[in-house]
Each structure stands twice: as structure tokens, then as C-alpha cells.
Amino acid sequence: MVAVIPEYLIPIPEYLIPVTVLMCAAALVPLIDAICRKAGFERSPGIVATAAFAIAFAYLLKEAASLPLEGSFRPFGGTSLGVELKVDSLSVYMSLVFCGLGLAASLYSIEYMKEDTGLDRFFLLLLTLVAGMMGVVSSNDFFNLYVFWEFMALSSYALVSFRKYTWEAVEAGFKYLVMSTLGSLAVLYGISILYGLAGTTNFEGIRQVLAGSTSEAAYLALALIIAGFGVTAALVPFHTWLPDAHPAAPSSISAMLSGVVIKTGAYAILWSLFKIFDPGEYGYGAVLMGFGALTMTVANVMAIMQRDVKRFLAYSSIANMGYIITGLGIAARALGVHGDVAAASLALLGALFHVLNHALGKGLSFLCAGCLIHEVGTRDIREMEGIGAKMPATAGSMAVGLLTLAGVPPLSGFWSKLFIVAAGLGIPGDPYMVLITALFIANSVIAAAYYLWLLQRLAFKSPTERASKAKEVSAIMLAPVVALAAMCILVTIFLGPTIRLIEYAVGVIVGG
Amino acid sequence: MFVRELYAAAALLLVALGLYCIASKRNLIKTIIGIELATLGVNLSIMSNGLRIVEETPAVDALAQSMTIVSIAIGASVAALALALAVNIYRHYGTLDTSKLRRLRW
Secondary structure (H helix, E strand, O other): OOOOOOHHHOOOOHHHHHHHHHHHHHHHHHHHHHHHHHOOOOOHHHHHHHHHHHHHHHHHHHHHHOOOOOEEEOOOHHHOOOOOEEEOHHHHHHHHHHHHHHHHHHHHHHHHOOOOOOHHHHHHHHHHHHHHHHHHHOEOEHHHHHHHHHHHHHHHHHHHOOOOOOHHHHHHHHHHHHHHHHHHHHHHHHHHHHHHHHOOOEHHHHHHHHOOOOOHHHHHHHHHHHHHHHHHOOOOOOOOOHHHHHHHOOHHHHHHHHHHHHHHHHHHHHHHHHHHOOHHHHOOHHHHHHHHHHHHHHHHHHHHOOOEHHHHHHHHHHHHHHHHHHHHHHHHHHHHOOOOHHHHHHHHHHHHHHHHHHHHHHHHHHHHHHHHHHHHOOOEHHHHOOHHHOOHHHHHHHHHHHHHHHOOOOOHHHHHHHHHHHHHHOOOOOHHHHHHHHHHHHHHHHHHHHHHHHHHHHHHOOOOOOHHHOOOOOHHHHHHHHHHHHHHHHHHHOHHHHHHHHHHHHHHHHHO | OOHHHHHHHHHHHHHHHHHHHHHHOOEHHHHHHHHHHHHHHHHHHHHHHOEEEEOOEEEEOHHHHHHHHHHHHHHHHHHHHHHHHHHHHHHHHOOOEHHHOOOOOO
16 A cells, blocks of 8 residues: 655755745744853854855755746645745746845844844844745745735834834834735735636636636726735835835845835736736736836935935835836837837846846945944934045945946946837837836936935045044945945846846746 | 625725725724724635635635635734834834824825
8 A cells, every 4th residue: 555645745846945945044043042042142143044045045046057947836736725836037036136135134234233132033034034025936826926925024014113112113114014014905805806707816827717808807906916016116106105114124124125125016016917917908018107107207306305315225216116117017018019029028128137236236235325324323414425435345335336226337237227228219109108218218317317426425525524433344244245246246247147047037928 | 696796895895994994093003903904805805706606505715715814814913013013103102193103204
């Protein structure tokens, strides 16, 4: 007699190891901390978390070397009870970005957070945050995606209000919680409508049922999904939580939130829209382009007026989400209205490449801003003027990050914007597309101006009283900063291989 | 007959009540109650969409049930975190009135 092994007991496939490592490490962090604390060693949480991120990152790099790969996993067998996990080039690419920035933020936090208490909880939440994001990108089932989404969202609410002894963190955290939960509920309502239409929550299953026909219910679900994920993706007018929540969080968490968490919103919009709704029949390209243009214009105007360095960076994150969403919109319109696969691929390539560039640039800028705040003791840009001479390594790295964000030509930020613009202008005879692309170019120029202005104030003005007392931060805080700056430059040098990696990811959406 | 439509209407009503509660009430606890009401409405919507009439007897799909249970658990964690934040806000401000704590632009 051969014992029948239930299907849900089969071991997990190899490509789910990175998520599993992070989840297990999250469970182990408090345990190891409790043991080490008895022995008098208090820094174990940061070391365990950083090691887990490093292992997961190494695994993902190994996977990235063997692209394109594809696979899906249903732990409950064929009758998928709302659970299906997948791996493809897109999920590997997004996971690499998330995990890479997680590694940098974790390493940075070891030193940056050393004066705070409850570090086991901090690193636990950081691990579950990244695990949730990587789960979102490896879900092939809408409800499964929602569960990982909430995993990520709950961790980020708690992390924003981690310094609960300050009024700002608690109030910003509560505001973020209310708005983001309403967004999640809108998404869940949309999922329930789609489930009612299709009888399944599997992306492939819903797509097959919806193909070839449109209905009011499906339009309602589409609207709820765009609005719901739009809250996390900080689309104007759902963005108001972001300029409060990102500055209130500890700097390493601001880097995570601005660098990758809001990108998860963009990914969720990309995946759920392009996978379920046919861009031709539902015509959401124009809506996404409109949202994108509105978002970048409002955010760029608001960013110029900020005096708080972290609030400034937060508004510029909203503007960059506008670029990414516009890229997605151009892709959807090119694919749906014009049937132009080449232009759609180019726009998606630009949007996904911009995800990487903005994650690196903004993560780097926030970590550098953290170093500056650590030394100056205030977030006011006017107090920080001329600090570059006192902290050359930090200011130099920040310059690389700001120049990447500004899109100064040889750096990678320029290429991603160029791809989106080229795709937008590549289709003649569509005045709406040309108008949005013109807005895109104008916004890029404004944004470049204020990044350079910030850089000029930090680096070339004569130091203020407080700035002249600053000195360079310790090596362990500087290491992730310099590493991210090096990554910005390396992506530019190895532009070809990077774009090939992203082309595989684009192929998952338009080619496969 | 119209079992499914009735449940769907009730779900929509609950969501609308929850949103009204969040938008109009100034007490943080009432805001949290509003979130919970909206969560309940969405859960009911999942159940109503999973309703199948088998031989004139209404029955709910197992997938809808598993989804609702997971969603209830998530709703509970959100409520717990929101209440924890409300306690901390009370410690800072000595009040739960949102109109008194708008130091951030809401």
C-alpha cells in the first residue's frame, strides 16, 4: 500500500524560497533576540534581518540569471481555493527591486535605529513588509494578491507609526491607515464583483470569462480596482496620506515606502488591469494617462513649495508615480486603440525601468536625507544649506540620486523617461496622447529644475550655523548609501543587460 | 427568488453606512466603527456573490466562505492596529476628537 500524500503537503517549489526565507526570518527575529538579550547582545535583530535579505537577494539574483522562467503552484491542487502562486520574469524583476532596497534599508537601520527600543518588532515588520510585497508580485489569484497586499499594508501602517512617542508619527499613521484601508476595501469590493461574474478569483479564469464582452458590473469593478490600488500608488486625488506618512516614518522606512511600497500599487494596477481587462474593450488607457498627468502636475507644483526635505522628497515620489502610471496608460492606449504592440512594449519598458530608477534614486535620497537629519537635527532645508562640504560622501551619493531622479542624460533616469516619451510620440494622429506626452516632458523639466536647486542649496551654499557643526556619519550607515549610489551608476554602465532583463518582464504582459 | 440581489443591496447599504460614518463623525472610535461597518459590507458582498441556487435551495460556494473568513481575520487585525493608534493619539492629545488634532493637514 502506498500512502497517498495529500497535495497540500508537497514541498514548496524552489522559486518561492525568497518569500519563505523572509517569512521564517520574521518569525525568528524576536526569538533570537530574546536569546541574545540574555547573553547581553542587543543588535541581533538587525543582523538576522539583514542576513535574511541577503540570502533572499542572492536567490533572486540566481533566478534572474536563468530568465525567462515560468511556473505556477497551487498548494491545494486543481480546485485552487483562491490560492495560486506563480513565477515569471516580471515577478523576479519586481522582487529583485523590492528585496534589494530592503537589504539596503535593513543594513542602514542597524545603525540609524540603534537609539530606539523594540527593534525586534521593527525588523520583524520590515521583513513582513518586503515578504508581503514579494507575495503580491508572485500571486496569480486576485484574493491571494489581496491577502499579501494587506500583509504589506499592515506592516507599513505599523512602521510609519513606529516612533509612537511622537505625535506626528501616530497621527500620520492613523491617517494612512484609514485611507489605505478604504482603498483596500474598494479593491476587495471589486474582487467580489469579479468573483460574482466569473465564479473564480483566478486571474486567468476571470480573463477567460470576461473576454469578448463588456458589462456595467465589470466597469464598476475596474473603477473600484483603479481607485483602490490608486490610494497606495498615490494617484491624485487619493494621495493626501503620502506627504504626511512618508516624512513621519523613520528615514529607512521612508526609503522603503517611497522607493518600493507605492510601486506595488503600480504593479497591482498593471497586473490586474492588463491581465483581466482587455485594453481595447475597456479603454482604460485614457483614464490612466489622465490620472498620471494630473498626479505629476499637482505633485510637482506642491514639491516646489516644500521646506521640509522629507516632505519635498515625498511629493517628488508622487510625481514619479505619475510618470509610471502615464507610461502604463500610454501602453494600454497603444495596445487597445491603435493595436501597436511595439509602442506598448516601449512604454511598458520605460515604466518598469522607471520603477527601478526611482526605487534606487529615491531610496538613496531618503537614506541620505536620514543621514543629514541625523547630523543637523532638523528637516528644514534652509538649515541644511551648505552641508555638502562637511559630509562629502553623503552629499556626493545624494547628488547621484538626485541627478538620476532629475534624468540628467547619461544616468539611467534619463533613459526610462525617454522610452515613455518616445512611445507617446511614436503614434501620430492621436492628439490626446501627444498632449499628455507634452505634459510629461514639461513636468520632467520642472522636476529636473527643483532637484538641481535642492542639490545646489545642499552642496554649494555657504554652510549655516547648524550645518557647519555636522560631521560624516559612521561607516555602517554610509555603506548602504554608497552601495545604492554605486548601483545607480552601475545600472547606467550596464544599460544593455538591465534592459534585456526588463524586456523579459515586459514580454510577460504583452508578448505572452 | 431575489435572495442574491437582497444580500447585495444589504452589502451596499452597509458599505454606504460605513463611508458615511467615516466622513461625518469626528470621534476616532466612530471612524474605526465606520471602517468595520464597511468591511462587513464587503464581506457580505463576497458571500452574496458566492450564492448559488442549487435545486431551489440557496447555497454558498466554498471559495466565498474561505475568502470571507480570511477577510474577517484581516479586518480584525486592521481594527486592532487602528485602536492601538487611537490609544496613542489619546495619550498625546488627551482627546479623540479629530477636529482638535489636525496638526497635519488632513
